[in-house]
Amino acid sequence: MARTRSEERRAEILRAALEVIAERGYRGATLGSVAERVGLTQQGLLHYFPTKEALLVAVLEERDRWDTSGGRDREGWRLDLLDSLVEYNAMRPGIVQTFSALLGESVTDGHPAREFFTERYAQVRANMADVLRLEYGERLPGGLTPERAAPLLTAVMDGLQYQWLLDPAAVDMPGAFRDFLRLLAGPAEA
Amino acid sequence: MARTRSEERRAEILRAALEVIAERGYRGATLGSVAERVGLTQQGLLHYFPTKEALLVAVLEERDRWDTSGGRDREGWRLDLLDSLVEYNAMRPGIVQTFSALLGESVTDGHPAREFFTERYAQVRANMADVLRLEYGERLPGGLTPERAAPLLTAVMDGLQYQWLLDPAAVDMPGAFRDFLRLLAGPAEA
DNA sequence: CATCACCTACCGATCTACAGGTAGGCGGGT
DNA sequence: ACCCGCCTACCTGTAGATCGGTAGGTGATG
Numbered sequence: 001m002a003r004t005r006s007e008e009r010r011a012e013i014l015r016a017a018l019e020v021i022a023e024r025g026y027r028g029a030t031l032g033s034v035a036e037r038v039g040l041t042q043q044g045l046l047h048y049f050p051t052k053e054a055l056l057v058a059v060l061e062e063r064d065r066w067d068t069s070g071g072r073d074r075e076g077w078r079l080d081l082l083d084s085l086v087e088y089n090a091m092r093p094g095i096v097q098t099f100s101a102l103l104g105e106s107v108t109d110g111h112p113a114r115e116f117f118t119e120r121y122a123q124v125r126a127n128m129a130d131v132l133r134l135e136y137g138e139r140l141p142g143g144l145t146p147e148r149a150a151p152l153l154t155a156v157m158d159g160l161q162y163q164w165l166l167d168p169a170a171v172d173m174p175g176a177f178r179d180f181l182r183l184l185a186g187p188a189e190a
Numbered sequence: 191m192a193r194t195r196s197e198e199r200r201a202e203i204l205r206a207a208l209e210v211i212a213e214r215g216y217r218g219a220t221l222g223s224v225a226e227r228v229g230l231t232q233q234g235l236l237h238y239f240p241t242k243e244a245l246l247v248a249v250l251e252e253r254d255r256w257d258t259s260g261g262r263d264r265e266g267w268r269l270d271l272l273d274s275l276v277e278y279n280a281m282r283p284g285i286v287q288t289f290s291a292l293l294g295e296s297v298t299d300g301h302p303a304r305e306f307f308t309e310r311y312a313q314v315r316a317n318m319a320d321v322l323r324l325e326y327g328e329r330l331p332g333g334l335t336p337e338r339a340a341p342l343l344t345a346v347m348d349g350l351q352y353q354w355l356l357d358p359a360a361v362d363m364p365g366a367f368r369d370f371l372r373l374l375a376g377p378a379e380a
Numbered sequence: 381c382a383t384c385a386c387c388t389a390c391c392g393a394t395c396t397a398c399a400g401g402t403a404g405g406c407g408g409g410t
Numbered sequence: 411a412c413c414c415g416c417c418t419a420c421c422t423g424t425a426g427a428t429c430g431g432t433a434g435g436t437g438a439t440g
Contacts, residue, residue, distance in 0.1 A: 006415080023299045027217045030399065042400080044416045052400065097297055104294005107287055107355040109213045118356045125353075125360075142373050151353055151366050152373075158352060159345025163315075165297040166308045170315075176341050183332050183342075183373050196388080220425065232426080234390050242426065 010048050010058075012038045017059050022097040025105055026056055026113065053112050060116045063099070077127065079135045079181075086157065086177045093168070096161050103158065125150040132184075141186025149184055156180045200238050200248075202228045207249050212288040215295055216246055216303065243302050250306045253289070267317060269325045269371075276347065276367045283358070286351050293348065315340040322374075331376025339374055346370045 016037035020029045031052055035045035049055040077085065089096050106113040128150035132140060140149055156177065164173040206227035210219045221242055225235040239245040267275065279286050296303040318340035322330060330339055346367065354363040 009415085025215075025217060025295055025298045027215060028295075028298060031401090032399080040415095041417060043402090043418085046401070047414090047416060050401090101294055101298050103352055104291055104297075105215055105218075107294075107352065108215045108218060108291050114356070121353050121356055122360060144369055144373070148366065148369050151350065151361050152346060152370050155349025155353060155366070156342060156345045157349070159347070159349035160341065162293060162297065162348060163311050163341055163345060166304070166311055170312060171341050176338065176345070179334055179338050180342050183334070199389090221427095222425080230389095231391055233392080233428090236427075237388090237390060240427095 006048075009038070013040075013045060013048055013055070014059055014062055017055055018098050019094060021056075021059065021101060022094050025101045026111075027105060031055070056112055059098075060102075060113060064120075077131055079131050082131070082153075083174070083178060083181065086160075087174045089161070090164070090173050093165065097165055100158070100161050100165055121154065124154055128153045140184055142184050143186065144184070153180070153184070196238075199228070203230075203235060203238055203245070204249055204252055207245055208288050209284065211246075211249065211291060212284050215291045216301075217295060221245070246302055249288075250292075250303060254310075267321055269321050272321070272343075273364070273368065273371065276350075277364045279351070280354070280363050283355065287355055290348075290351050290355055311344065314344055318343045330374055332374050333376065334374070343370070343374070 013034065017029070017034045019037065020034045023029075024033075030042075031045055032042040034055070035042045038045075045055075049058060102113050103117055105111055106117045108114075129146040132146035132149055132153075136146070139145060142149070144152075160171060160173050160176055163171045203224065207219070207224050209227065210224050213219075214223075220232075221235055222232040224245070225232045228235075235245075239248060292303050293307055295301055296307045298304075319336040322336035322339055322343070326336070329335060332339070334342075350361065350363050350366055353361045
């Protein structure tokens with residue numbers, strides 16, 4: 001209760017960090033610019049997060065907490081919610097941009113978010129496979145097993161996000177994603 | 191004839207830059223480390239490329255030249271070659287990593303590669319659509335039009351690359367891509 | 381053939397600008 | 411009185427870029 005002032009501050013800082021990372025990536029982000037956004041000096045910020053990397057870790061952890069809560073059903077998403085997740089994302093370019101930028105950076109050597117993303121994707125693929133199995137059983141109408149479809153599903157989401165971020169007008173992200181789901185669902189048996 | 195010494199040098203530098211960008215991204219790359227790799231000082235490097243951004247532009251232009259030549263057939267790739275392109279990529283983590291890192295960075299504000307990627311993706315989608323149309327006509331077996339399938343095809347390639355870069359053992363990139371092509375090709379009519 | 385003008389390919393020193401991080405202090409609420 | 415929240419001052423490192431050179435080559439000319 002009564003979230004302390006300190007906790008509020010931290011939350012503010014994380015939100016600001018999210019923004020700044022979206023705009024310039026992690027490497028390009030500076031503590032000073034994050035601090036400025038919440039009306040602190042850089043050193044004031046370091047009072048809450050002792051290093052830049054600690055701040056990044058906190059951002060990633062919050063993300064983890066976020067998508068381990070909403071939109072999920074105990075052990076994973078439900079298929080129909082995936083759809084609305086993509087639509088939700090389409091309304092939040094900021095967050096999408098943050099994590100797309102981080103994902104891109106994370107493939108470089110020794111990036112502090114690399115492990116996070118590696119594990120996260122393994123987990124996401126497993127979740128996707130579960131969701132698909134629950135929906136379709138061992139073989140999807142399109143012919144794939146859940147395990148083979150999962151990486152594709154994941155790839156489509158990420159790939160579409162990049163195209164959409166680069167040129168929102170050129171790609172109908174939710175529509176394209178639905179197209180893909182229909183592809184997975186296979187011949188409509190009409 | 192007799193590529194001048196200078197042209198050779200520039201080519202060496204571009205190769206080194208490609209490596210360094212793969213390892214640290216553009217923002218993380220330093221002129222000094224590129225220079226070192228070709229046995230120059232940072233200032234010596236600046237003799238060939240007057241600014242860091244000029245070097246990046248040259249890298250991107252070379253990429254453009256590269257994939258506007260090999261693997262393409264006049265106006266685009268051929269579908270069966272797409273498949274081998276992915277396999278080719280799977281053997282060159284370095285290059286894939288360079289451009290995945292750059293793509294990720296490019297969605298941040300004012301990134302010098304942003305325009306390049308925006309245009310490039312528009313072009314790639316158009317190419318893909320052409321290829322698909324040539325192969326299947328106005329409607330793919332899976333039910334999509336070439337224009338709607340193109341962004342998906344592109345997204346799958348990119349998305350798989352990230353998953354693969356993060357954990358090569360966890361994703362069979364060429365296999366997954368083939369799965370997707372089969373999905374597009376629709377019911378085998380068997 | 382020798383000299384002068386000029387170009388290419390660099391390097392050393394240095395400037396400017398931040399960036400991340402440390403040390404210590406100060407004010408206000410409990 | 412104490413400690414939390416935050417600041418000032420400062421240090422260190424590093425990055426991109428400029429400046430001014432030097433060494434070697436090439437070509438024209440007297």
